[in-house]
Amino acid sequence: MHSLAERGVPLEERQKANLSGLSDWDAARIFLEVVRSGSFRSAAERLSLSINAVRRRIDDFERQTGTTLFTRDVHGTHLTDEGTMVVSAVERMEAAAFDVLRTSDSTANVLSxxxxxxxxxxxxxxxxxxxxxxxxxxxxxxxxxxxxxxxxxxxxxxxxxxxxxxxxxxxxxxxxxxxxxxxxxxxxxxxxxxxxxxxxxxxxxxxxxxxxxxxxxxxxxxxxxxxxxxxxxxxxxxxxxxxxxxxxxxxxxxxxxxxxxxxxxxxxxxxxxxxxxxxxxxxxxxxxxxxxxxxxxxxxxxxxxxxxxxxxxxxxxxxxxxxxxxxxxxxxxxxxxxxxxxxxxxxx
Missing domain, CATH: 3.40.190.290 (D-Maltodextrin-Binding Protein; domain 2)
Known part of the structure; x- marks a missing residue:
């Protein structure tokens, strides 16, 4: 069976297809924290997780999205082009989640x-x-x-x-x-x-x-x-x-x-x-x-x-x-x- 890339599907459309089946929202949250912290170690400290736990969740997330999100070298962790696109998508999900919470809080405090x-x-x-x-x-x-x-x-x-x-x-x-x-x-x-x-x-x-x-x-x-x-x-x-x-x-x-x-x-x-x-x-x-x-x-x-x-x-x-x-x-x-x-x- 040919992959989406082999069938000529653009990268952006491949990301949409992969994210539509995303089920592990906690892994997505950890992914954003690694991006914002700049390293796996900093993200682990902020999330009160072990560095190995963070790496496992990022590996899981890469399997779900079907793409490599980071490259690692002696200078640190770097987003791939595909990873940059995933960041934008996950940030939109995060914003939507915050909107839901704000709506819930508003409903609880101001009945209308x-x-x-x-x-x-x-x-x-x-x-x-x-x-x-x-x-x-x-x-x-x-x-x-x-x-x-x-x-x-x-x-x-x-x-x-x-x-x-x-x-x-x-x-x-x-x-x-x-x-x-x-x-x-x-x-x-x-x-x-x-x-x-x-x-x-x-x-x-x-x-x-x-x-x-x-x-x-x-x-x-x-x-x-x-x-x-x-x-x-x-x-x-x-x-x-x-x-x-x-x-x-x-x-x-x-x-x-x-x-x-x-x-x-x-x-x-x-x-x-x-x-x-x-x-x-x-x-x-x-x-x-x-x-x-x-x-x-x-x-x-x-x-x-x-x-x-x-x-x-x-x-x-x-x-x-x-x-x-x-x-x-x-x-x-x-x-x-x-x-x-x-x-x-x-x-x-």
């Missing part, structure tokens, strides 16, 4: 970049968005892309860095954290109750009209059928919508009775919880790709989200149902309307 968070529309609008100012104050150089939708995002397909769900994701190659539990119950506005009264049982509820949200993660059709078996939707529904905010404000303005989480008392619409024993719990799950969880900015967002749903701090996310009337005794933080970013309805 974008984090994509997918969350259900209601939790995103009423709970996370008003409180994200805490995260922004702690990490001002991180851009949060908050995507609120009722379709569950798949982090294994990198649709988001972190996703929050109301049912356990089925993907096997993702990390899961159970954040807490959301408790759904029936609510009506003061205006509606003044006009139509407040039902106190499922049988009385059938005499009223409902406003419900129909969305993928809520399994609303199945929920309706479990609450009202055998009752057609058209006999009870006065309005249905696909987003939590429209659903909430329709009920808050007296359109009908709605189903909301127990924390709805804090949203500012003067809603009153109904004493109807049809509460339904939904587990709240956080998912993220294992690789994304190792990125510092994503890891900080994950940690913040876990704390944002901490049941020990926020009783409406506890395992057991806590009635809204008990929040004043079980929650000791800032005013609830401020916590949720509630909107005033005084002039409505």
């Amino acid at each position: 970049g974008e984090v994509r968070v997918a969350v259900t529309e209601g939790l995103g609008t009423f709970w996370l968005a008003p409180r994200l100012v805490e995260f922004q104050q702690a990490y001002p150089k991180i851009l949060v892309d908050l995507h609120c939708a009722m379709r569950s995002a798949d982090v294994s397909r990198h649709e988001a860095d972190v996703a929050i769900h109301l049912s356990r994701p089925s993907a096997l190659d993702v990390k899961l954290v159970r954040l807490g539990r959301m408790h759904l119950m029936f609510w009506a506005s003061e205006k509606y109750i003044e006009k139509h009264g407040a039902p106190r049982s499922a049988m009385e509820l059938i005499k009223h009209r409902l406003v419900l949200q129909f969305a993928d993660q809520l399994a609303a059709k199945e929920t309706f059928e479990s609450f009202f078996p055998g009752v057609p939707e058209r006999d009870l529904l006065v309005m249905k919508t696909n987003v939590s905010s429209a659903n909430y404000w329709a009920v808050a303005n007296g359109a009908g009775i709605g189903v909301f989480p127990s924390y709805a008392v804090a949203l500012g619409g003067k809603l009153i919880p109904l004493e109807v024993e049809l509460n339904r719990p939904l587990d709240i799950w956080l998912s993220y790709h294992p690789g994304s969880g190792r990125i510092p900015r994503v890891r900080h967002m994950i940690d913040w989200l876990i704390e944002a749903f901490n049941p020990a701090r926020f009783p409406w996310f506890k395992e057991e149902f806590v009635h809204p009337h008990e929040f004043k005794d079980s929650y000791m933080g800032e005013p609830l309307t401020q916590l949720f970013g509630g909107f005033s309805t005084e002039e409505r």
